[in-house]
Amino acid sequence: xxxxxxxxxxxxxxxxxxxxxxxxxxxxxxxxxxxxxxxxxxxxxxxxxxxxxxxxxxxxxxxxxxxxxxxxxxxxxxxxxxxxxxxxxxxxxxxxxxxxxxxxxxxxxxxxxxxxxxxxxxxxxxxxxxxxxxxxxxxxxxxxxxxxxxxxxxxxxxxxxxx
Ligand SMILES: [Zn+2]
Numbered sequence: 001x002x003x004x005x006x007x008x009x010x011x012x013x014x015x016x017x018x019x020x021x022x023x024x025x026x027x028x029x030x031x032x033x034x035x036x037x038x039x040x041x042x043x044x045x046x047x048x049x050x051x052x053x054x055x056x057x058x059x060x061x062x063x064x065x066x067x068x069x070x071x072x073x074x075x076x077x078x079x080x081x082x083x084x085x086x087x088x089x090x091x092x093x094x095x096x097x098x099x100x101x102x103x104x105x106x107x108x109x110x111x112x113x114x115x116x117x118x119x120x121x122x123x124x125x126x127x128x129x130x131x132x133x134x135x136x137x138x139x140x141x142x143x144x145x146x147x148x149x150x151x152x153x154x155x156x157x158x159x160x161x162x163x
Contacts, residue, residue, distance in 0.1 A: 098125035
């Protein structure tokens with residue numbers, strides 16, 4: 001069994017891939033937010049649960065615009081994304097009370113990006129010892145109810161982020 005020491009580098013659990021087109025751009029177009037696991041849409045960004053989570057409450061935050069280059073992100077969109085990041089940390093702490101949280105962004109394939117062409121943050125709540133007992137398979141097996149439960153718990157807290 002693979003030990004997961006750096007969740008933000010686990011590209012193969014990242015976004016599952018296999019979907020045609022950009023998964024983030026696809027999500028932005030989906031009308032059923034719950035099905036898309038999108039908990040918030042800010043003016044320039046979206047916050048969603050990772051479909052293939054490393055841990056409970058594993059979020060992905062992406063700009064709405066298809067952009068792969070961080071420095072090319074206009075300041076307004078960058079600030080919007082990072083404000084969503086800051087709030088996400090706050091919300092995850094309130095709801096899941098994790099021992100810690102990993103924030104990670106993979107730029108480029110060799111850095112572990114599963115989706116290279118669309119910037120995104122990984123926000124991963126961590127608990128003492130979770131690397132030892134939280135194999136990806138176990139986590140994906142408890143989907144999808146598990147994910148929807150998390151979604152329903154998180155959604156009201158993210159309400160004020162969405163215009
Ligand atoms: Zn995209």
